[in-house]
Amino acid sequence: YTWEEVQKHTKSGDQWIVVERQVYNVSQWVKRHPGGLRIIGHYAGEDATEAFTAFHPDLQLVRKYMKPLLIGELEASEPSQDCQKNAALVEDFRALRERLEAEGCFKTQPLFFTLHLGHILLLEVIALMLVWHFGTGWINTAVVAVLMATAQSQAGWLQHDFGHLSVCKTSRWNHLVHKFVIGHLKGASACWWNHRHFQHHAKPNVFKKDPDVNMLNAFVVGKVQPVEYGTKKIKHLPYNHQHKYFFFIGPPLLIPVYFQFQIFHNMILHGLWVDLAWCISYYVRYFLCYTQFYGVFWAVILFNFVRFMESHWFVWVTQMSHIPMNIDYEKHQDWLSMQLVATCNIEQSPFNDWFSGHL
Numbered sequence: 001y002t003w004e005e006v007q008k009h010t011k012s013g014d015q016w017i018v019v020e021r022q023v024y025n026v027s028q029w030v031k032r033h034p035g036g037l038r039i040i041g042h043y044a045g046e047d048a049t050e051a052f053t054a055f056h057p058d059l060q061l062v063r064k065y066m067k068p069l070l071i072g073e074l075e076a077s078e079p080s081q082d083c084q085k086n087a088a089l090v091e092d093f094r095a096l097r098e099r100l101e102a103e104g105c106f107k108t109q110p111l112f113f114t115l116h117l118g119h120i121l122l123l124e125v126i127a128l129m130l131v132w133h134f135g136t137g138w139i140n141t142a143v144v145a146v147l148m149a150t151a152q153s154q155a156g157w158l159q160h161d162f163g164h165l166s167v168c169k170t171s172r173w174n175h176l177v178h179k180f181v182i183g184h185l186k187g188a189s190a191c192w193w194n195h196r197h198f199q200h201h202a203k204p205n206v207f208k209k210d211p212d213v214n215m216l217n218a219f220v221v222g223k224v225q226p227v228e229y230g231t232k233k234i235k236h237l238p239y240n241h242q243h244k245y246f247f248f249i250g251p252p253l254l255i256p257v258y259f260q261f262q263i264f265h266n267m268i269l270h271g272l273w274v275d276l277a278w279c280i281s282y283y284v285r286y287f288l289c290y291t292q293f294y295g296v297f298w299a300v301i302l303f304n305f306v307r308f309m310e311s312h313w314f315v316w317v318t319q320m321s322h323i324p325m326n327i328d329y330e331k332h333q334d335w336l337s338m339q340l341v342a343t344c345n346i347e348q349s350p351f352n353d354w355f356s357g358h359l
Helices: 037-041 049-055 059-069 087-102 110-134 138-163 171-184 190-202 224-231 239-249 254-269 273-322 335-341 350-356
Strands: 014-019 022-025 070-073
Touching: 014 037, 014 049, 022 059, 037 190, 049 059, 049 087, 049 190, 049 335, 059 070, 087 335, 110 138, 110 273, 138 171, 138 190, 138 273, 171 190, 171 273, 190 254, 190 273, 254 273, 273 350
Parallel strands: none
Antiparallel strands: 014 022, 022 070
């Protein structure tokens, strides 16, 4: 096949992708894709080799499932890259990855993640013990809330690594621990997180493909969207004042309101009953522990205050990583360039690593 032929198959129900010069018809199979149908759709008509490599720990196993989908390969005269991507840069990146793999840079340290999980559980225990021994006074409750918010934030960073299947040797154990951390320790849904976050990494800072830059018309981001909204006279909110109202509806409400609603809506709508069971186990544990001290009403207030603080932590870390960078519609960049222009590094230090979850 030629790239011109491949690029004709980009619509829902008719999607082809290219991996290692092999052409696959994934039109019907996308509905059964464990990572969701959207992430494959984002690469329809493109070379998806780097994305394929990045998202699948066991490439040999995945290739077996792909064999029935194979319909041919690129013609010998066709370049390996589509859309005039920098072939030399792509090859350099692949060589770098192979070198790092050979040096063992992708091997995880179980002790590190064990200690990370241990310090989260320790924070939870200390918070409960403080209430047990010192009561429910305002000062003690404030300290307890800070400890619980810290535990929630750190659990958020820990589940991120298990969600990426990058800790345990098998996907099965990664998935299991991921459900425990995000479900039982945080009260959220693993499938919901995977659906959102894999799209984010597949097409970071790309409008209509990265959920993290979908601001629901509350904000305009980047340099392209403000111009677009201005040209089309889109005025859902006074965007010229968004730098002021951001502090009232951004960090405070993302987790306690938007994510909270979206998580339960997603689990019920898609029948994610296993995730729902894990999620309920978190609420059962929390209310069993704290209603005996605070009663139902004040336990709910404490819960939302913890979410409120966690939300600020989460928003500032995640948004400083991506929002200041280039945000645009699909430009079909190569994998490395796309990741670099969408990601902002922070100064490395032990505290920054811990605070930002090594993101």
